[in-house]
Amino acid sequence: MTDDQGYGDVHAHGNTMIRTPNLDSLREQCVRLTDFHVDPTCSPTRSALMTGRYSTRTGVWHTILGRSLMSPDEHTVAEYLRAAGYRTGMFGKWHLGDNWPLRPRDQGFDEAVRHGGGGVGQGPDWWGNDYFDDTYWCNGKPTKYSGYCTDVWFREALRFIENNKDRPFFCYLATNAPHDPLHVDAKWSQGYVDRGVAPNQAKFYGMIENIDWNMGRLMARLDQLGLTKNTIVIFMTDNGTATGFVDRKRAAAGQWAGFDAGMRGHKGSKYDGGHRVPFFIRWPAGGIGGTSGKGRARDERYLAAHIDVLPTLLDLCGVVPALDGKLPPLDGISLASRLRDPDAALPARTLFVHSQRILQPRKWRQCAVMTERWRLVDGKELYDMVADPRQAHDVAKDHAEVVASLSKAYDAWWASLAPAIARTVRIGLGSDVEPDSVLNAHDWQSIGPGGCPWSQVHVQRGAKLHGQWFVDVAKAGEYEFELRRWVRQLDRPLEATSAKLIVGGRAQRQTVAAGATHAKFRVDLPHGPTTVRGILELAGGGSRGAYYVYVSRVR
Numbered sequence: 001m002t003d004d005q006g007y008g009d010v011h012a013h014g015n016t017m018i019r020t021p022n023l024d025s026l027r028e029q030c031v032r033l034t035d036f037h038v039d040p041t042c043s044p045t046r047s048a049l050m051t052g053r054y055s056t057r058t059g060v061w062h063t064i065l066g067r068s069l070m071s072p073d074e075h076t077v078a079e080y081l082r083a084a085g086y087r088t089g090m091f092g093k094w095h096l097g098d099n100w101p102l103r104p105r106d107q108g109f110d111e112a113v114r115h116g117g118g119g120v121g122q123g124p125d126w127w128g129n130d131y132f133d134d135t136y137w138c139n140g141k142p143t144k145y146s147g148y149c150t151d152v153w154f155r156e157a158l159r160f161i162e163n164n165k166d167r168p169f170f171c172y173l174a175t176n177a178p179h180d181p182l183h184v185d186a187k188w189s190q191g192y193v194d195r196g197v198a199p200n201q202a203k204f205y206g207m208i209e210n211i212d213w214n215m216g217r218l219m220a221r222l223d224q225l226g227l228t229k230n231t232i233v234i235f236m237t238d239n240g241t242a243t244g245f246v247d248r249k250r251a252a253a254g255q256w257a258g259f260d261a262g263m264r265g266h267k268g269s270k271y272d273g274g275h276r277v278p279f280f281i282r283w284p285a286g287g288i289g290g291t292s293g294k295g296r297a298r299d300e301r302y303l304a305a306h307i308d309v310l311p312t313l314l315d316l317c318g319v320v321p322a323l324d325g326k327l328p329p330l331d332g333i334s335l336a337s338r339l340r341d342p343d344a345a346l347p348a349r350t351l352f353v354h355s356q357r358i359l360q361p362r363k364w365r366q367c368a369v370m371t372e373r374w375r376l377v378d379g380k381e382l383y384d385m386v387a388d389p390r391q392a393h394d395v396a397k398d399h400a401e402v403v404a405s406l407s408k409a410y411d412a413w414w415a416s417l418a419p420a421i422a423r424t425v426r427i428g429l430g431s432d433v434e435p436d437s438v439l440n441a442h443d444w445q446s447i448g449p450g451g452c453p454w455s456q457v458h459v460q461r462g463a464k465l466h467g468q469w470f471v472d473v474a475k476a477g478e479y480e481f482e483l484r485r486w487v488r489q490l491d492r493p494l495e496a497t498s499a500k501l502i503v504g505g506r507a508q509r510q511t512v513a514a515g516a517t518h519a520k521f522r523v524d525l526p527h528g529p530t531t532v533r534g535i536l537e538l539a540g541g542g543s544r545g546a547y548y549v550y551v552s553r554v555r
Contacts, residue, residue, distance in 0.1 A: 001049070001172075001173070001174045001175070001235075001236050001237060001238055002174075002175050002177065002178065002208070002211055002237045002238070003042060003093055003119075003174070003175055003176050003177065003178065003179040003237070003238050004042075004178055004179045004180075004237075004238070004239065004241065004242035004243070004267055005178055005208055005211075005237040005241065005244075005278075006237065006239075006240045006241025006242075006244055006245070006260075006261070006266065006267070006273065006277065007237075007240070007241075007261045007263065007273075007276055007277055007278055008241060008244055008245075008258075008259040008260050008261030008263070009178075009204075009205075009208055009237075009241050009244040009259075010023055010024070010027070010278055011023075011024050012024040012027050012028075013261050013278070014259065014261060014262075015244075015259040015261075016259075017192070017195065017197060017205065017256055017259065018205050018208060018209070018244075018259075019205075019209050019212070020208065020209065020212040021212065021216070022212045022213065022215045022216035022219065023212050023215055023235065023280075025216075025219075026215065026219060026233070026235060026280055026282070027235075027278075027280050027297075028290075028297055029282050029289050029290040029291050029297055030233075030235075030280035030281055030282040030288075030289040030290075030297055031280075031281050031282070031288055031289050031295070031297065031298055031299075031300050031339050032278070032279065032280055032297075032298070032299050032300065033279040033281070033300050033302070033304050033335075034299050034300065034301050035276065035301050035302065035303050035304065035372065036236070036276065036277060036278075036279035036304050036305065037272075037275045037276055037277070037303075037304070037305045037306070037351060037353055037370065038236075038237075038238060038239055038275055038277050038305065038306045038353070039055055039239065039275060039306070039353050039354070039355070040239050040240065040267060040268045040269055040270065040274035040275045040353060040354075040355040040366070041062075041063055041238075041239050041267065041268055041355055041357065042063060042093075042095060042118065042179075042238045042239060043055075043060050043062065043063045043067075043068035043095045043096060043118065044056070044060050044061055044062075045238040045239060045306050046060075046070075046093075046094070046095055046096055046174070046238065047059075047060035047070045047074070047096055048305075048306040048307050048331075049077075049306045049309050049310070050070070050074070050076040050077055050078070050096070050107070050310070051070075051074045051075065051076060051077075051310060051328075051330075052077070052307050052308070052309070052310030052311050052330040052331065052332040053074070053307060053328060053329075053330060053331045053332070054307060054331050054352065054413075054417070056354075056356070056361065056417045056420055056421065057328070057331070057416075057417060057420045058070045058071055058074050058420070059071040059420060059423060059424075059425035060096065060425075061354075061356040061357075061361055062356060062357050062358065062359075063095070063118050063357070063454075064118070064442055064443070064451070064452055064454040065359055065443075065444070065445055065446060065451065065452055065467075066424070066425070066443050066444060066445045066469070066470060067356075067359065068095055068096060068097070068118065068443075069096065069097040069102055069425040069426075069427070069443065070096040070097060070102060070107070070425065071423070071425045072101040072102060072106065072107070072425075072428075073328070074107075074328065075321070075327060075328070076107045076108045076310075077108075077170070077309070077310045077313060077314070078090070078104075078107060078108030078109050078170060078172065079107065079108030080108075080310075080314055080319055080321050081108075081168075081170045081313075081314075081317065081319060082108050082109075082110065082170075084168075084317070084319040085167075085168055086167075086168040086169055086170045086317075087110055087111075087160075087164045087167060087168070087169045087170070088108055088109045088110050088111070088169070088170045088172075089109060089110060089111040089112065089157070089160040089164075089169070089170070089171050089172070090104045090109045090111070090112045090113075090114065090171075090172040090173075090174065091112070091113050091114070091153045091154075091156045091157045091160070091171070091172070091173050091174070092113075092114060092115070092149075092153040092173060092174040092175050092176060093114065093115065093118070093119070093174045093175065093176045093179075094112070094114045094174070095117065095118045095119075097425075097427070097443075098116050098117065098124045098438075098440065098443075099427040099428060099434065099437050099438070099439075099443075100427075100428045100431050100433050100434035100437070101428050101431070101433070102425070102427070102428075103140070105139065105140060106433070109172070111139060111160060112137070112138075112139060112140075113136055113137070113138045113139075113143075113152075113153070113156045114136060114137055115129065115134070115136050115137070115149070115176060116137065116440075117440070117442050117454070118442075118454070119176050119179050119180075119181075120134065120149055120176050120181075121181060121455065121456055121457075122442060122454055122455050122456065123440050123441055123442040123453060123454050123455060123456055123458070123459060123547065124438075124440040124442050124443070125456070126142060127456065127487045127489055127490060128456075130181075130183060131148060131149045131177075131181075131183040131184075132147070132148055132149075132183070133145070133146050133147065134149060134152075136152070148184070148185065148210070149175075149176060149177065150175050150176075150177045150207070150210050150211055150214055151210075151214065153173060153174075153175055154173065154214040154217060154218060157171050157173045157218070158217070158218065158221055161221070161222075161225070161227070162221075162225065165225050165227060168317075173218075174238075175211055177207040177208070177210065177211055178204050178205075178207035178208050178211070178242070178243070179242065180242065180243075182200055182203035182204055182207065182243070183203070183207075184203050184206040184207045184210060185206075185210075186206075188206030188207065188209050188210045189202045189203045189205065189206030189207075190202075190206075191206075192205045192206060195256070196255055196256050197256050198247065198250060198255075198256075200243060201243055201244065201247075201256075201258060204242070204243035204244060205244070215235070219233075228284065229284045229285045229292060229293065230283075230284075230285040230286075231283070232281065232282070232283040232286065232288075232313070232316060232317075233280075233281070233282045233283070234279070234280065234281050234309070235278065235279075235280045236277060236278060236279045236280070236309075237277045237278055238277070239267050239268070239274065239275060239277065240263075240265060240266045240267045240268075240269060240273045240274040240275060240276070240277065241258075241260075241266050241267060241273070242266065242267040243258075244258050244259060244260075244266075245258050245260050245266040245273065246258045246259065246260045260273055261273075262389060262390055263276060263389070263390065263391075264390050264391040264392070265391075268355050268357070268366075269355075269366075270353075270354070270355065270366045270367055270368050270377050270378060271368070271375075271377065271391050272368075272375065272385075272389075272391060274355070275353045275368070279304070281339060283295075283316065286316060286340070287340045288316075288339045288340060295340065298342065300338060300339070300342065301372075302335070302338055302346060302372075303349055303351060303370060303371065303372045304335055305332065305351050305353075306332075307330070307331045307332030307351075308332035308333055308334070308335050309332070310330065310332060311330055311332045311333055311334040312332075312334045312335045312336055312339070314334070315334035315336040316336050316339075333346070333347070333349075348371070348372070349371070349372075350369060350370065350371055350406065350409045351369075351370045351371075352367065352368070352369055352370070352410065352413050353367065353368050353370070354366055354367035354368070355367075359445060359446065360421070361417075361421055363414055364378055364379040364410075365378075366378070367379075367410070369406040369407075369409060369410045371406070372385075373385055373386055374402055374406060375391065376396075376402075376403060376406040376407065376410070377391075379403075379407055379410065380396065381394045381396055382394060382395050382396035382399055382402060382403055382406075383395065424445075424470045425470075426470045426471050426472040426529055427439065427443065427469060427470070427471045427472070428471070428472050428474050429471050429472065429473050429474060429479070429525075429551050429553070430473055430474045430475045430477065430479060430525075430551075430553035431474040431475070432474075432475075435552065435553045436550070436551070436552045436553075437550070437551045437552075438548060438549070438550055438551075439469045439471075439532060439548070439549040439550075439551060440547070440548060441453045441454070441458075441459070441465070441467065441545060441547040441548070442454040443469060444467030444468055444469050444545065445467055445468060445469075445470065446465065446466070446467045447466040447467050447468060447533075447545075448465075448466055450463070450464075450465045451465065452465060452467050453465055453547055459485075459486070459547050462485075462495070462544065463544065464538075464542055464543070464544045465544060465545055466533075466535070466543070466544070466545040467533070467545055468502075468531045468532060468533040469531065469532045469533070469549070470529070470531055471529070471530060471531065471532055472528065472529050472530075473525045473526065473527055473528055473529075473530060474527070475527060475553060476525060476526050476527040477524070477525065477553055477554065477555055478522060478523070478524050478525075478553075478554040478555050479522070479523050479524075479525050479551060479552065479553055479554060480520060480521070480522055480551070480552045480554050481501050481503070481520070481521045481522075481523060481532070481534070481549055481550070481551055482518050482519070482520050482521075482549065482550040482551075482552075483499050483501060483518060483519045483520075483521075483534040483536065483546035483548075483549055484517065484518045484546060484547070484548040484549070484550065485536060485544075485546065485547060485548075486517070486547075486548070487548055488548075488550065491517045492517060493515050493516065493517055494512055494516055494517060494518065494519065494536055495536070495538065495539075496512050496519075496536035496537055496538055496539070496543075497511070497512055497537055497538065497539050498510065498511050498512055498536075498537045499512050499519035499534070499535070499536055499537070499546070500534070500535040500537070501519075501521045501523070501532075501533070501534055501535075502531075502532070502533040502534075502535070503523050503525065503530060503531070503532050503533075504525075504530035504531060505531075506523075508521050508523070512536075518550075522554070532549060532551075533545070534546030534549050
């Protein structure tokens with residue numbers, strides 16, 4: 001799964017500029033779901049993919065502010081498969097929590113090599129990472145890697161596959177590319193600049209071309225290992241395009257303007273361009289796609305979504321979901337029968353996506369109610385996708401009964417989300433698994449306007465923002481809190497005259513000496529939920545939140 005690559009960012013989908021020969025070749029061997037949908041942004045899609053449940057149910061509806069943290073009560077596809085004897089590994093972007101019990105290895109993965117936060121260079125990531133020769137977390141330990149980030153993820157995934165070639169394995173390879181910042185070696189992007197593509201879009205395309213090259217290596221290695229026939233391969237993306245859409249000004253000037261694949265909108269949009277993405281699946285031995293089994297490559301137009309991936313994989317692998325007897329109900333369905341047989345019957349469906357990039361979701365915000373024919377957008381606009389796939393003509397006034405029916409379905413869906421919206425997913429402190437933790441401003445819930453400093457750029461600029469973390473104390477005892485403005489590895493001054501720690505409403509304050517890099521507090525904490533907030537009062541007046549709070553269980 002790539003990050004921010006849209007349906008139109010594949011050559012075989014009609015983009016005459018981009019070069020994706022390996023994806024094009026894979027596509028020709030696959031069943032292609034041509035009406036496949038995800039959420040319009042990344043963390044929600046990832047949580048739905050992992051659980052088979054609508055993202056909001058899992059506690060995820062944003063990419064920051066503590067709303068990208070997936071509830072540990074969820075059961076992931078990795079947990080199901082590991083319980084069935086599969087070796088499980090994830091490589092690249094997780095973006096569902098960097099602390100216990102939310103990390104990949106807490107959620108069913110035996111191995112994980114990943115960056116922090118929602119992207120390389122964001123606040124929770126290793127300081128100074130820039131896509132080249134970075135430090136990533138390998139099974140929880142910071143580890144230096146050589147090479148470009150995408151190359152690293154594929155290299156580590158191939159190592160995992162080679163090490164487990166003689167047993168069942170599940171490999172989740174989620175690149176951070178082509179998400180910004182748009183960093184890539186010029187050998188991948190310069191050719192696009194030479195052909196008249198705008199500089200940022202050229203880098204975006206270059207990042208995708210590098211992914212394509214790595215996909216070629218992966219497919220070739222599966223062939224060499226004799227794994228192609230009996231390995232299920234899926235390629236998909238996490239939302240609509242971020243940088244590949246049509247720039248109207250460039251189009252008017254006769255320049256290359258991007259390619260929108262005939263869809264309205266892009267990343268974050270409620271229109272199909274924000275959430276309809278590629279989905280290719282191949283399993284020759286299972287009769288899905290080519291090239292040497294009973295199946296054949298073809299387009300499949302059935303309405304499907306990210307929530308269907310988990311139940312489909314479990315069905316294909318013959319895995320019965322059974323872990324602790326308290327399994328949450330799935331929203332997705334198995335597509336296995338239709339993938340094997342285009343005439344297999346599946347139910348008519350109504351599906352939902354929304355983009356809730358706020359602290360508390362609002363009804364009818366940036367949403368689409370979908371059937372195979374209709375899209376109801378924000379509860380107001382109605383589009384006939386058969387007659388008007390670009391969603392240019394609102395026909396709500398002509399089909400009041402359709403609007404009413406889809407609105408009723410949305411009302412029921414929204415009501416079913418209420419318990420999850422009322423719940424806050426918390427970061428664990430003081431567990432035996434992770435007795436030392438780092439709270440990062442990326443994950444705080446903001447207090448006052450301005451959100452949170454989720455990027456290392458925001459930290460460098462010293463944004464005067466405030467927030468608090470919602471935590472769950474695993475063990476009662478004495479804890480040490482270390483407030484910092486910069487990460488420990490930099491050990492730079494706090495730039496504050498005093499520091500205040502507020503835990504569960506109880507405050508402590510201390511004066512900060514000139515040049516001090518941190519302020520430490522000791523607090524006795526009971527077991528259970530509480531909140532943590534750090535405040536740094538500035539010499540020139542005003543204050544900011546402590547961007548990093550290091551927490552250790554002392555006894």
